[in-house]
Amino acid sequence: MGETARALAPGADAAPLLAVRELETWYGESHVLHGVSFDVRPGEVVTLLGRNGAGKTTTLKSIIGILKKRTGSVVYDGVETIALPSRTIARLGVGYCPEERGIFASLSVAENLMLPPQVRPGGLTQDQIFELFPNLKERLASQGTKLSGGEQQMLAIARILRTGARLLLLDEPTEGLAPVIVEQIGRTIARLKREGFTIVLVEQNFRFAATVADRHYIVEQGRVIDMIPNAEIEKNLDRLHTYLGV
Amino acid sequence: MFELLGIPPQALFGQLLLGLINGSFYAMLSLGLAVIFGLLNIINFTHGAQYMMGAFAAWMLLNYAGIGYWWALLLAPVAVGAIGVAMERLLISRLYDLDHLYGLLLTFGLALIFQGLLQNQYGVSGLPYDIPEALSGGRNLGFMFLPNYRAWVVVASLAVCIATWFVIEKTRLGAYLRAATENPTLVQAFGINVPRLVMLTYGFGVGLAALAGVLAAPIYSVNPIMGADIIIVVFAVVVIGGMGSILGSIVTGFALGLIEGLTKVFYPEAAATVIFVIMVIVLLVKPAGLFGRTA
Numbered sequence: 016m017g018e019t020a021r022a023l024a025p026g027a028d029a030a031p032l033l034a035v036r037e038l039e040t041w042y043g044e045s046h047v048l049h050g051v052s053f054d055v056r057p058g059e060v061v062t063l064l065g066r067n068g069a070g071k072t073t074t075l076k077s078i079i080g081i082l083k084k085r086t087g088s089v090v091y092d093g094v095e096t097i098a099l100p101s102r103t104i105a106r107l108g109v110g111y112c113p114e115e116r117g118i119f120a121s122l123s124v125a126e127n128l129m130l131p132p133q134v135r136p137g138g139l140t141q142d143q144i145f146e147l148f149p150n151l152k153e154r155l156a157s158q159g160t161k162l163s164g165g166e167q168q169m170l171a172i173a174r175i176l177r178t179g180a181r182l183l184l185l186d187e188p189t190e191g192l193a194p195v196i197v198e199q200i201g202r203t204i205a206r207l208k209r210e211g212f213t214i215v216l217v218e219q220n221f222r223f224a225a226t227v228a229d230r231h232y233i234v235e236q237g238r239v240i241d242m243i244p245n246a247e248i249e250k251n252l253d254r255l256h257t258y259l260g261v
Numbered sequence: 262m263f264e265l266l267g268i269p270p271q272a273l274f275g276q277l278l279l280g281l282i283n284g285s286f287y288a289m290l291s292l293g294l295a296v297i298f299g300l301l302n303i304i305n306f307t308h309g310a311q312y313m314m315g316a317f318a319a320w321m322l323l324n325y326a327g328i329g330y331w332w333a334l335l336l337a338p339v340a341v342g343a344i345g346v347a348m349e350r351l352l353i354s355r356l357y358d359l360d361h362l363y364g365l366l367l368t369f370g371l372a373l374i375f376q377g378l379l380q381n382q383y384g385v386s387g388l389p390y391d392i393p394e395a396l397s398g399g400r401n402l403g404f405m406f407l408p409n410y411r412a413w414v415v416v417a418s419l420a421v422c423i424a425t426w427f428v429i430e431k432t433r434l435g436a437y438l439r440a441a442t443e444n445p446t447l448v449q450a451f452g453i454n455v456p457r458l459v460m461l462t463y464g465f466g467v468g469l470a471a472l473a474g475v476l477a478a479p480i481y482s483v484n485p486i487m488g489a490d491i492i493i494v495v496f497a498v499v500v501i502g503g504m505g506s507i508l509g510s511i512v513t514g515f516a517l518g519l520i521e522g523l524t525k526v527f528y529p530e531a532a533a534t535v536i537f538v539i540m541v542i543v544l545l546v547k548p549a550g551l552f553g554r555t556a
Contacts (some may be wrong), residue, residue: 079450105452117447121439129433130440131451178452 026049031077031090032057032213033182038087039082040070040077040237045074048222050087055182058203060214062224065234066260071217072114074234078215079111091182106134110175114186114217118167125155128174135179144173147203165196172203181207183207186217201226221248221255233258273526274405279523281515282411282480285418286312286473288514290495291502292422295467296429299442299505300462303353303364309370309492311467313485314341314475317379320390320483330393330479337475338468347469349460372488379485387482414476421472422511429507438462442505497540503553513551 031054040048048070055061063071065260076082078089080101089096096104119127145152147167147257189197204227218224225248233241273418297305318337356363392410399408429435441448441455449455498517502509517536525532
């Protein structure tokens with residue numbers, strides 16, 4: 016595990032590792048984000064909660080630079096990334112795990128795992144990854160898409176842990192998975208948090224999010240409209256239910 | 262002398278060898294097309310012209326610079342590949358967001374331009390290019406005479422095809438290529454420079470065509486329309502093998518060359534059309550091609 020990552024711990028006074036300001040994004044002519052702003056401090060786990068179509072996934076895609084038509088400011092580790100291509104943003108130390116997992120069918124599990132290049136020193140070793148996800152070790156020669164949904168999700172997370180990325184963008188990692196796998200992913204995120212990784216998690220399942228996150232940003236109609244610290248989630252349940260329409 | 266199905270063995274094996282030679286060129290050309298189509302989603306109609314430019318580059322190196330065949334095997338693909346890289350950066354890259362048809366039209370237009378320029382300069386009668394001394398002559402195998410150069414072409418093509426397959430299927434670079442073929446956006450988001458990968462892949466595919474052109478120069482005369490003659494058959498090979506399938510291109514290329522050769526022996530009237538008949542049948546029965554994956 017990277018010494019830098021391990022040394023950092025979430026703290027209210029720390030300068031943000033990721034600062035998003037007035038982020039606006041378009042899909043072609045369609046204006047999707049209307050000024051998203053939020054901070055993520057080093058070592059924090061932050062969730063973006065919201066209904067379907069609120070702009071959570073678009074926010075992650077805008078941060079990593081997959082969506083090019085964007086304005087505003089996204090500062091990662093002191094570097095303004097709004098005009099950078101996604102490959103350069105990744106090389107700064109941002110790991111992205113997409114909603115649909117993005118496992119490559121033409122690659123074996125081992126090839127999928129080794130695909131993202133090391134962007135910084137201090138990524139997890141293969142042994143550390145197999146300790147986190149023992150299933151993967153036995154399936155290395157299998158075709159990536161032959162894995163179960165849960166194993167594919169583990170592979171999608173595992174491959175960005177190798178790279179030395181310090182900020183992980185995880186888009187709905189629990190979507191469509193059995194409760195036992197969701198629990199395992201929750202334990203993994205908690206472990207990564209202890210190791211000092213900074214994580215932005217897009218979730219619809221706030222009960223899961225509450226088990227792993229420090230703070231929750233509520234996204235609605237392309238804006239962040241509220242922030243609820245995890246410690247205060249119980250007393251804000253009604254508010255949360257209203258936002259999420261549960 | 263014994264006969265097989267009423268055919269003298271010299272005729273049979275002679276045509277099989279010719280089929281294998283044609284198959285070698287089909288395989289190398291369709292391999293380049295498959296690599297390019299897989300990653301760029303471009304149907305590279307300039308491929309035949311680039312094969313022809315490889316042969317012309319070898320001829321020019323020899324006649325204007327005194328550089329012989331062996332160096333031409335290296336220099337011509339590099340030179341024509343570099344032209345390909347420039348084409349990709351300046352022209353083709355502008356079409357990636359558009360329908361396949363635009364790429365096809367652009368590359369078809371470029372093929373006509375290259376062909377026209379060389380035709381204007383050198384005519385269409387063909388320019389001779391001698392077999393290198395080390396590969397002249399041949400050996401009598403008892404049942405047929407095997408010219409050394411033709412044996413070399415088959416072995417060299419096979420080696421190039423296997424090496425290309427190995428790089429694409431078994432190396433880290435190949436994993437990048439395969440992944441970028443599936444989902445270039447995500448590969449780019451992992452920090453891999455996909456535009457550069459695309460540019461170099463196009464250059465490599467073009468270089469393969471040019472290498473085939475150099476190999477072909479001593480067999481066929483160097484001619485501006487030599488690419489136009491072969492490219493339609495090569496597209497049929499690609500369709501039969503499966504668009505974008507690396508293994509499919511290699512296997513189908515050699516196999517169809519042999520089938521064409523056998524047809525020349527047993528039913529010569531159909532030799533020119535047999536590949537297209539097979540293409541129609543494959544399209545009807547397995548539209549993704551023999552080795553292609555359905556979406």
